[in-house]
Amino acid sequence: MVDVVKEDIFNFRSEDYNDNNVLILVDPINCNLNVMGKGLALEFKKRYPKEFKKGNLKDLSVGIGEVAMINTLENPHVNIMLFPTKLHWSNPSEYWYISANLTALKYYIEDWVFNREHKWDDDDIHFTIRMPKLGCGLGGLDFNQVLNMIKVIFHNEWCEMFNVKLLVCDNG
Secondary structure, eight states: OEEEESSOTTOSOGGGOBTTEEEEEEEEEESOTTOOOSHHHHHHHHHOTTTTSHHHHTTOOOOTTOOEEEEOSSOTTEEEEEEEEESSTTSOOOHHHHHHHHHHHHHHHHHHHHHTOSSOOTTTOEEEEEEOOTTSSTTOOOHHHHHHHHHHHTOHHHHHHTTEEEEEEOOO
């Protein structure tokens, strides 16, 4: 299920996530992981300084159609999904970037469940994905178009099949 909620993306309790409940926080970034100096990407860097040390990101690369996961050190069931919305910090976002990366996020979850990299059964694990209005802040995209893409890609039947609750956080 996809819902728009009037709250901050960071409005959650870490202790609510465990072996059966996984939280994914979507961090909108540009493709250059060394530059996270504005907007929500900077806020993630401030809130999770250990995870965003340069050495921790050295083996990661992301491009359009690619996402990367970082486990938080405070709770291994709270994860940060690096989600490119721009090629370069100075460029605007593009709708096809968002669409390609939403699809990559969807496949990431399917792979997680089907390959059972983790110890959970697909019937037992529940995902909560908290994402901002992707590309709609500094990226300049129209929220209604982005929300429509999210709802098409993460349609209700898919969310039910994979036990996914997707919250688009609109705190302003």
